[in-house]
Amino acid sequence: MTFKQAAVLAPVSFFLGILFICFNVDHKLLWGDLTESVISDGFSFYTTFFNSPPAIKALLHGMIGVGILGFIAKLNKWDDSAMFFDGSSLGVYIFAIAVYAAVIVPTLKTVVVPLPEDTHADRIEAIRVLSAANVIVMICLGLILTLQAGQVYAKRLEAADRAKLEAEIKDTGKKDQ
Numbered sequence: 001m002t003f004k005q006a007a008v009l010a011p012v013s014f015f016l017g018i019l020f021i022c023f024n025v026d027h028k029l030l031w032g033d034l035t036e037s038v039i040s041d042g043f044s045f046y047t048t049f050f051n052s053p054p055a056i057k058a059l060l061h062g063m064i065g066v067g068i069l070g071f072i073a074k075l076n077k078w079d080d081s082a083m084f085f086d087g088s089s090l091g092v093y094i095f096a097i098a099v100y101a102a103v104i105v106p107t108l109k110t111v112v113v114p115l116p117e118d119t120h121a122d123r124i125e126a127i128r129v130l131s132a133a134n135v136i137v138m139i140c141l142g143l144i145l146t147l148q149a150g151q152v153y154a155k156r157l158e159a160a161d162r163a164k165l166e167a168e169i170k171d172t173g174k175k176d177q
Contacts, residue, residue: 005074005148006070008067008071008148009148010070011064011070012141012145013145015141016142019137025131026135028041028042029042030131030132030135042131046127050108050109050112071086075090085154089143089147092140093140096136099136100133100137107133110122110126
């Protein structure tokens with residue numbers, strides 16, 4: 001694995017880990033019985049998450065930057081593999097960042113620091129939207145891991161085919177002599 005590959009896989013895996021922790025709360029909010037206990041657990045969890053120290057938030061946003069830099073570094077060598085696998089992965093990563101910025105951050109603020117006109121029902125709806133957005137981002141990150149694994153597989157298959165072809169050419173050259 002190259003440094004560029006690690007610069008992509010590390011942030012993706014890091015965020016998947018965080019989202020799997022959030023999924024302990026999210027699955028109950030999305031697919032379980034929506035009891036007051038489940039809602040209270042969700043509010044408590046996301047309040048703790050929202051009120052994390054600035055260093056933690058800086059780490060999260062720094063890892064987003066590392067992922068983008070990793071993709072840009074991998075796209076520096078523009079071949080078919082980079083165009084298909086890395087280009088697609090970058091598009092999915094940017095989509096996940098857009099969901100984070102446009103959905104997760106505002107709804108997290110609504111859940112934790114509601115406006116005076118926000119009702120309890122609005123906060124419940126916001127936490128369910130937040131949970132759904134987390135699941136969407138998890139799917140995006142899983143797709144990125146799948147595309148990156150597909151790229152490694154395709155490169156290994158191409159190398160094996162190239163070695164086989166070179167061996168055949170070498171054998172043909174010996175027979176001609």
